[in-house]
Each structure stands twice: as structure tokens, then as C-alpha cells.
Amino acid sequence: MVTVSASPPWVYALRLPHDPRAARVARMTVRAALHGHGMCEVLDVVELLASELVSNAYLHTKGPASLRLTALGDGRLRVGVWDTHPYIPAPFEKPPGGRVRPVAAGSEGGRGLLLVQECADSWGSWAFGDGLLGRGAGKLLWFEVGGRRSGAA
Template identity: 70%
Template sequence: MLTVAPPQGWSYALHLPHDPRAPRVARMTLRAALAGHGMSELIDVAELLASEMVTNAYRHTKGPASLRLRSVRAGRLRVGVWDSSPFIPAPFDKPPGVFGAPMPPMDSDGGRGLLLVRECADAWGGWPLGDQLFGSGGKLLWFEVGEGVACGAGVAV
């Protein structure tokens, strides 16, 4: 019997319109992809962090966004969110280990999402993009998570 082994790496790209339902669509897509590739242990943290980044893309830009999921190696996931603004927000504008953004006031409705991404992801980053990529510039924010990720221990959000 001839069998075909699945490829080691995989990736998905989801183009999202500027719509308040975009974070929900991104979460559903991420859940389905990770479950389908046997990475269910990453769903909760990856869903939370991707949702924060897609929500920011919707709230802080007027254009579309894009979600990209990619297996980096066994048990490891990279999530990227592109949007139309070239502005790299704090705390992603600083290298790992350097926190340039203070915590927002406790009664604030926002301002914690990207801090949560930095705190819970194994790696993260952001790049402003030129006009040649995606056709409209903007930026790409990304994070990586892997097996054994434990988000929430000591994180005050």
C-alpha cells in the first residue's frame, strides 16, 4: 500500500476585511488549523494572542488585515498579523527584555493586548513593510509559541 507522508512544514494565510467579526474568524481558523495538525495543546494561548493582534489591527487601522499561521518545526507555531499601518506600537518597538511601555491604568479598557503577547509568547517581533510587500506597506507583527507554553503565570493583565 502506498502512503503519502504529510509535509513537515505547513502554512495558512487568511485575508481579513476591516470588520468587527475579523478576530472571531481568525480564532476559528486558528483553532481548526491547529487541531487539524495535531497541535491542540497550543490552541488556547495562540488563540488568545492572535485575537489580541487581529483586534488591534481592526481597532487601530482603517484597512484590511491578514493572519498567517506557519509551523516552524515540530510542536512550534509562528503567527503573523499584517495590517495597513506602518506604525510599530509599544512594546513591540523595543527589543526583547526592554519594556518601554508602562502598564495602562487598571480602569482602562485597553492597552494590555501586546503586553500580553510579549509576556506569553516564546518570541515576538515586528517590522514596518515597504510598498512592495502586500501592495500597500503597513507592518507585520508576529509571535511564536511552542509546546509547554504556560501563559498567565505571574502576568497581571
């Protein structure tokens, strides 16, 4: 395995239009960035969870979204997805440890945030106040993986 040393820690940011292909573009970006920085051990989980959050941004908003990958050091990575809707879903509305209710067996959706809860080391959110002209400025949902396991999730 090749490891690339980056100092200071690196950051990638990607602005995504309200487009059904946004999750695919996010997955491709995650794969390229993590592979390029030698973070293959977290690639699959980050690709899955980032795709889930970007998909939710597309399904539940009418505006653009942004994906941000931030290397925190010690092999840790923070992934944030911003969208234009102010609602913060479980488990993000509480500190790590908040639980998502299981979905019915026949349900076609509702498992994405459960995946974040089960696969990420920690997660959280920030709600942004009123934007321009009184419009909401949306929210940021984030999760962290890699490095020393925090045990928070």
C-alpha cells in the first residue's frame, strides 16, 4: 500500500448541483481523493456514507449541495455535506450516540442514516441561521472515520 504524506492536512471541496447524478460524482471524487492520499482502508465506507448524505440532499432539497473531505491527521477523515434544507435528521440532531429508529422490513428507504450511525466513528451537524433575505442557510451534516476508533458511534 502506498501512503502519501500531506502536510498540512488536505481538504477537498466540491459544489454539487441539484442533479440526480450528484451522488455518483461524489463517489467518484471520494474514490479519487482517498486513493490518491493512500487512505484505501476507509475508502469503501466513506464512499458509501458520503453517497448516502449527498443522495439525501438531492431527495430532500431543491437546491445545490456541497461535499467537503478534510484529512484531520492520524489517519482520520471528516466528511461534510451541506445542503439548503434546515431540518437536521436523527441521529445528527443529537451528540454521537443518538439512535435512528429501525425501518420496517418492506420499506424501500430510510436506511442511509442508520448506515452512518453504524459505520462512522462520530458524526454531528451544524444548522445555519437565516440566510440572505430571511431564507434559511441550510445545514451541514458530517461524520468522521479512521485513525483511533472513538467508540462514540
